[in-house]
Amino acid sequence: MEGQNGSTDTLDIKTAIQIAKILAAAPDERIPMILDVFSKAEVDIDGLDELAEWRALNKQTALIDTDAFVKELTKGRERTDGEYRIKVPEFNQFCNAKGVSARYARKHLFDSGLLRSSTDNGKTNYTCPVQDTESKKTERCVCIIANN
Structure with missing residues (x-):
């Protein structure tokens, strides 16, 4: 204090x-x-x-049907190295449209084993730094692990 x-x-x-x-x-x-x-x-x-x-x-928790949420989120997206990489602002906008907190959704997906995390100073971060293949810029993404 x-x-x-x-x-x-x-x-x-x-x-x-x-x-x-x-x-x-x-x-x-x-x-x-x-x-x-x-x-x-x-x-x-x-x-x-x-x-x-x-x-x-x-x-x-009750507001998220995890399978439907992930299916809709990843629909039409390309997989890269076995995962779907969604830029943080885009993920936040998707969650906002669904009426769900993006922070909660990331934690929920992580707890469900569907999200790759990173570590910053010993703290789990539910987004990962990813280098864009075209621009070569590093951006934070929500990385959804592809099950199929």
């Missing part, structure tokens, strides 16, 4: 437990409001934004 003057403060265990209880009991739709209150009180707790996002995104 970072204080007003840039100094690093730590929460005592009692306060941390109270915050955890508040978050655990809160309905998902209230998490952003709770995080806003903590922010206004200048209590910045690393990971809470991600927690709120993942809680909301996990509700989308």
Whole structure:
């Protein structure tokens, strides 16, 4: 946690437990409001934004028929080295049109064994740097592993 003057403060265990209880009991739709209150009180707790996002995104599981999603996403595309390479903005636009978070969709596809990942500083990244064969530029792509 970072204080007003840039100094690093730590929460005592009692306060941390109270915050955890508040978050655990809160309905998902209230998490952003709770995080806003903590922010206004200048209590910045690393990971809470991600927690709120993942809680909301996990509700989308039922929205994705994985096979249909992948089939539609890869329809008419060429495979390269056994995978479909979709540029990140294009993947994001596809997901947006489907009403699904692109971040959640990438994680879901990875968890389903259908997505190649890369590692950046020890952290799993659900996109991969790919060099365009014509322009020779490297772009980040969502790489869907072809099953057939």
